[in-house]
Amino acid sequence: MTTLLAIDWALFTEKLILIAVIIFASLGIALYMTFAERKVAGILQDRPGPNRAGPFGIFQPFADGLKLIMKEEIIPNTSNKALFVLGPGLAMLAALMTCAVVPWGNKLEIAGRTIALQIADINVGVLYVFAVTSVGVYGIMIGGWASNNKFSLLAALRGASQAISYELAMGLSMIAVLMTTGTLQLGEIVKQQMAPGHLWNIAYQPLAFLIFLICAFAECNRTPFDLPEAESELNSGYHQEYSSMKLGFYLFSEYINMFISSAIMATLFFGGYDVPFLNESLLSPNVAALVGIIALMAKIVFFIFLFMWVRWTVPRFRYDQLMNLGWKKLVPLALANMLITGAVILWLQK
Amino acid sequence: MSATQIIFWFLSALALVSALMVLFSKNPVHSVLWLIAVFFAISGHYILLNAQFLAIVNLIVYAGAIMVLFLFVIMLMNLNKDMESQKNLWMKLAGTISGGCLLMILVSLVRQSPEIAGKIAEVKTGDIGLIGNLGKVLFNEYVVPFEISSVLFLSAMIGAIVIGKKD
Incomplete structure (x- = not known):
């Protein structure tokens, strides 16, 4: 059987390792994002934040995780049991799937093999991100419905x-x-932005970035658009009946979504793993790749901080305001931006 | 069997089983979820044919948007298990016969069609399904039908808004 299967095993292992590394990195970063969130909230509200577990409270996320795992698992009697379990799993799966198309860095060279630090550079990368995001809705919908509440x-x-x-x-x-x-x-989008004489896309499309940023907040269910979990009107939102690690999955998937959307924003608008004012081709490939990863991570951390900063600064929208902003402001604005872009491109080609 | 063939059989089995489960599920919400599984399997087939754009758009439009609306309606209508009305035997028989007739016509059409006779699917090759080529074909050869169908969508949207208006 194995002889009949024409699989490039070296490539297969390479990708498998890459997938494992990226997924564990995403989980680890999401873990520490919960800690960062509480620290940022503390700083913005002029209080120390979590500081008991370990020096500066750095073991807090592990304590939180342990607490969630050890808690009693409650599945409501009247719920749809299979879907009740499926909901958080889907939320987590959709959150993790997006990282497959993000270019995390340039190529590494290990033992004569060139390893691209991207799981799949598919032809329709941007659309893939949209597809996975749109499937992510099911986690929320199924969980909320199956709770029978x-x-x-x-x-x-x-x-x-x-x-x-x-x-x-x-x-x-x-x-x-x-x-x-x-x-x-x-x-390819990152490579274009890295090319000498080419600015980052934010310089060409500032309005598109602004719209994208606002929509990313809404897609991640973050304040000011965290209406699905508005505790003052809905008790606690779609995960009200969830306990233990199932609740943990829902909360965690939100952080992973934030991480991935920060990565997508950095990739699309801020040059991805490009370091400004540095010609990477002069460095040796491995050093350039590592520098690139660090640059991308720095950009991602900035966006994550922005998510948290906004959460603790701006109050929640009302539902009709949310819909008005989405349909009557952002959609026409994006359409106008599209028209202007098209006109300018035509004019430049003349 | 090559890896492609294994994936093909797996996806086909998944699509058929899920499609049957759409019909046999008692709970309408389960039916919708199985239908989503069917769309995923079909998207997998598109990827095997190297039609990446079609695969992703199938997921975005059908699995990501239309089925969400289906789910919306079903969840809000709160259809429970006991609500399903039992059809009598004659109805079931009539359904089976008419469904069988449709299947027969479709199969004979596919078998006799001169356009696809003697051709096999191009697996893993061909680049017409890639987004650049597809865009060029759509906006050069088929630009008029493409634009007309977009007008059709626009009229459907305006129609929905007019019907949905309260006064």
Whole structure:
């Protein structure tokens, strides 16, 4: 059987290791994002934040994780049991799947093999991100419905309609960017931005970035758009009936979503693993790759901080305000941006 | 068997089983979820044919948008298990016969069609499904039908808004 299967085993192992590394890195970063969130909240609210577990409280996320795992697992009697378990799993799966197309760095050279630090540079990378995001809604919807609780169901419907509404504006803002790049391959988009004489996409598409950023907040269910978990009106949102690590998965998937959307924003608009004012081709490939990874991570950390900064600064929107902003402001704005971009491209080609 | 063939058989089995489960599930929400599984399997087939754009758009439009709306409606209508009405035997028989007729017509059409006779699917090769080539074909050869269908969508959207207006 194995002789008949024509698989490049070296490539297979290489990709498998890469997938494992990226998934564990995402989980680890998400773990420490929960800690960073509480620290940032502490700083913004003029209090120390968690500082008991370990020096400066750095073991806090492990304590939290242990607490979630050790808690009693409660599955409500009237819930739809299979879907109740499926919900958080889907949320987590969709959150992790997006990292497959993000270019995390340039090529590494180990023992004569060139290893691209991207799991798959597919032809339709940007669309893949959208597809996975749109599938991510099911985690919320299924969980909320299977709980058999009116508040959960309402929150789930809110979450889904919010995600669908903002996906539209997000997609339209992306079209303008794709018109300037001319490709949907994320690896290619980064290479274009790295080319000498070419600025980062943010310089060409500032408006698209602004719309994308707002939509990313809405897609991640982050304040000011955290209506699916508005505790003052819905008790606690779509994960109200969840306990233990299932709740942990929902909370965790939000952080992973934040991490990945920061990575996507850095890739699309801020040059990905490009270091400004540095010609990477002069360095040796491995050093350049490592520097690139560090640069990408720095950009991601900045965006994550922005997510947290906004959360602890801006109050929550009302539901009708949310819909008005999405459909009546962002969608027309994105359409106008698309038209202007198209006109400018035509004019430049003349 | 090559890896492609194994994937093909796996996806086909997944698509058929999921499609049957759509019909046999008592709970409408389960049916919708199985239908989503069917879309995923079909997208997998598109990828095997190297039609990446079609595969992803199938997921975005069908699995990501239309099925979410289906799920919305079903969740809000709160259809429970006992709600399903039992059809009588004659209805079931009529359904089986008409469904069988449709299947027969489709199969005979596919078998006799001169356009696809003697051709096999191009697995893993061919680049017409890649987004650049598809875009060129759509906006050069088929630009008029493409634009007309977009007008159709626009009219559907306006129609929905007009119906949905309260006054």
